[in-house]
Amino acid sequence: xxxxxxxxxxxxxxxxxxxxxxxxxxxxxxxxxxxxxxxxxxxxxxxxxxxxxxxxxxxxxxxxxxxxxxxxxxxxxxxxxxxxxxxxxxxxxxxxxxxxxxxxxxxxxxxxxxxxxxxxxxxxxxxxxxxxxxxxxxxxxxxxxxxxxxxxxxxxxxxxxxxxxxxxxxxxxxxxxxxxxxxxxxxxxxxxxxxxxxxxxxxxxxxxxxxxxxxxxxxxxxxxxxxxxxxxxxxxxxxxxxxxxxxxxxxxxxxxxxxxxxxxxxxxxxxxxxxxxxxxxx
Numbered sequence: 001x002x003x004x005x006x007x008x009x010x011x012x013x014x015x016x017x018x019x020x021x022x023x024x025x026x027x028x029x030x031x032x033x034x035x036x037x038x039x040x041x042x043x044x045x046x047x048x049x050x051x052x053x054x055x056x057x058x059x060x061x062x063x064x065x066x067x068x069x070x071x072x073x074x075x076x077x078x079x080x081x082x083x084x085x086x087x088x089x090x091x092x093x094x095x096x097x098x099x100x101x102x103x104x105x106x107x108x109x110x111x112x113x114x115x116x117x118x119x120x121x122x123x124x125x126x127x128x129x130x131x132x133x134x135x136x137x138x139x140x141x142x143x144x145x146x147x148x149x150x151x152x153x154x155x156x157x158x159x160x161x162x163x164x165x166x167x168x169x170x171x172x173x174x175x176x177x178x179x180x181x182x183x184x185x186x187x188x189x190x191x192x193x194x195x196x197x198x199x200x201x202x203x204x205x206x207x208x209x210x211x212x213x214x215x216x217x218x219x220x221x222x223x224x225x226x227x228x229x230x231x232x233x234x235x236x237x238x239x240x241x242x243x244x245x246x247x248x249x250x251x252x253x254x255x256x257x258x259x260x261x262x263x264x265x266x267x268x269x270x271x272x273x274x275x276x277x278x279x280x281x282x
Contacts, residue, residue, distance in 0.1 A: 088171030244279035
C-alpha cells in the first residue's frame, strides 16, 4: 500500500536520519510489547527487562491503544473534530488514528509525527488514507513544537483556524522535568484555536506496589541505557491540562476513561498504571 500524503520531505519536512539499532527506542520497544516485528535486539532486550520488573506491561500497551481508539472516536463522533495532530505516534498498529476517525468522518485529516526514522518510513508505507481524507507523516520531535507547527506538510494538511485534536499518547513520560514538558505542551495548546482538544495518556507509579516501583525506578532512571522514563502522579499529569475544560470523567486511569465505549477496557488499574484525559481548549 502507498500512503496518501502531502509530501513532507519534498515540501521541506525534516529529512530522515540513520536508524540507531544499538539503543532501544520507545516506539520499537512498544511494538515488541504489542507483538510486532519492527524492532531490533536492543529494543527487545530493553522491553524484556522492563517486562520482568512489570509483567503487565504488554497489557498496559494494549489498553493504551484501546484508550487511544476510544478518545479518537469520541473526538470524531461527539466533538466533531475532523483533523488530528498525533505526536509520538509510534509504529503503525491497526486500527490507527486515521482509520478510526475516517470511519466516522471520511474526510478527516491526520498528521503523524515521530522522531524515529523507522516509524516515519513504515508509516508512509502502510498508512493509507480514505479517498476523501488526507494522511501524512513527518519526522520531528515533541521537544521542538515550533518546528512541528511550521512544517510545510503540517500546514498543508492541518487548518489551524479550525478545531484540531492534539494527541499526546504515551509520550510525555519520556520527557524529564528539565526538558520543560509543561511548557512544550502549553506552546502546542496556545497554537490551536478555541474548540480544539488535547488527549493524552501518561505512565504513573501510583497504583503499583513498592517493590515494583523500586525495580522500575532502578531500571529506567534518567539517562540510563533504557532511556529517560519519568512517570508522574495524577496531580502532575493534571497540570498538563490545567486551565482547560476537562471532559468527564477527567484525569483518570485509562481503563476508567469511558470504559463502556468501544473498544471496552479489559484490565485493571494496577495492570495498566497509566492516566488518561481529554480536555477542550477554551
